[in-house]
Amino acid sequence: MPPATAREAGLLDHRLLFVTGKGGVGKSTVAAALGGLAAADGRRVIVAEVHRRADVEHAVTAAGADHISIDPQDAMEEYLADQLPRPLAELLKSSRAFGYLAAATPGLRELLTAGKLWELAQDERRTPGARPYDLVVVDAPATGHGLALLQAPRTFADAAKVGPIARQGGIIDAQLRDPAQTAVIAVTTAEEMPVNETLALRDGLRDAMGLDLSLVVVNAVRPDRFTAAEARALADAADEPAVAAALGQHAVAREQRAQLARLRRGLGGAVPTVTLPFRPEGADPAAFASRLARAAR
Numbered sequence: 001m002p003p004a005t006a007r008e009a010g011l012l013d014h015r016l017l018f019v020t021g022k023g024g025v026g027k028s029t030v031a032a033a034l035g036g037l038a039a040a041d042g043r044r045v046i047v048a049e050v051h052r053r054a055d056v057e058h059a060v061t062a063a064g065a066d067h068i069s070i071d072p073q074d075a076m077e078e079y080l081a082d083q084l085p086r087p088l089a090e091l092l093k094s095s096r097a098f099g100y101l102a103a104a105t106p107g108l109r110e111l112l113t114a115g116k117l118w119e120l121a122q123d124e125r126r127t128p129g130a131r132p133y134d135l136v137v138v139d140a141p142a143t144g145h146g147l148a149l150l151q152a153p154r155t156f157a158d159a160a161k162v163g164p165i166a167r168q169g170g171i172i173d174a175q176l177r178d179p180a181q182t183a184v185i186a187v188t189t190a191e192e193m194p195v196n197e198t199l200a201l202r203d204g205l206r207d208a209m210g211l212d213l214s215l216v217v218v219n220a221v222r223p224d225r226f227t228a229a230e231a232r233a234l235a236d237a238a239d240e241p242a243v244a245a246a247l248g249q250h251a252v253a254r255e256q257r258a259q260l261a262r263l264r265r266g267l268g269g270a271v272p273t274v275t276l277p278f279r280p281e282g283a284d285p286a287a288f289a290s291r292l293a294r295a296a297r
């Protein structure tokens, strides 16, 4: 496997680890597993779930890691309290005012969220007495929104050109684009659409941020228990329900192998991949720790 600069430092040596991918592929599970891994490694780590009203998910907690759910409005209140004279800050805190402002300012929610993530990753937290973290694992929203989140600070900095937003946007953007500080991990399943999205995400990330993916986690991979010859032999007994079920699983596993190969071809050997098995008993971040630990080195 060719060396990738972002990997040499080790994934857990970054300050911000963005875990993104299509909805439902296992982002929260992988983010929790990475958080647990970092905590077990003695790092001060927080898993930051980016809150989206549309998909209120239960948090998958990671042993030993702190957890936060980021809401853009809370982030704005925190920011305003810090920046504006009290009466103005109080006015803008009403959700009606926030709604107007957010509607009038596309990307504002993403900017506030990115700003909060950045704040969590600073040695000197803005919030007095707040705990500093070595690593912030971002349980990011689905692919497109995840990319919008990464791009927002630059977009705002460019639009504002001068003034505090331009300055702070520029500072946040610089950290997000620095491959020594920020790593992006894509989670996918070995299925056509998620694989397409992963490859598109990589292109978008390179174009928009000048970053490559550091790792692709292929989740919920089914075991393939039969060779092609065995499957052919079994096909004769396919009217037996148990055999038919086994052959059905074989077909799914084969299709997954094909999608995995397509993904790896698409990545051109430049991005490492790691597979995590489908677990009939349900996802368990701790069960994935050792495979992810090897991939994170």
Ligand SMILES: Nc1ncnc2c1ncn2[C@@H]1O[C@H](COP(=O)(O)OP(=O)(O)O)[C@@H](O)[C@H]1O
Binding pocket: 022, 023, 024, 025, 026, 027, 028, 029, 030, 057, 060, 219, 220, 221, 276, 277, 278, 279, 280, 281, 282, 283
């Ligand atoms: N490898 C796996 N095997 C079995 N179930 C899994 C696996 N990975 C995730 N799941 C389950 O799939 C669902 C979606 O996972 P989640 O991590 O919440 O995805 P996302 O955050 O991308 O929406 C959850 O119910 C989770 O427990």
Ligand SMILES: [Mg+2]
Binding pocket: 027, 028, 029, 057, 139
């Ligand atoms: Mg999730």
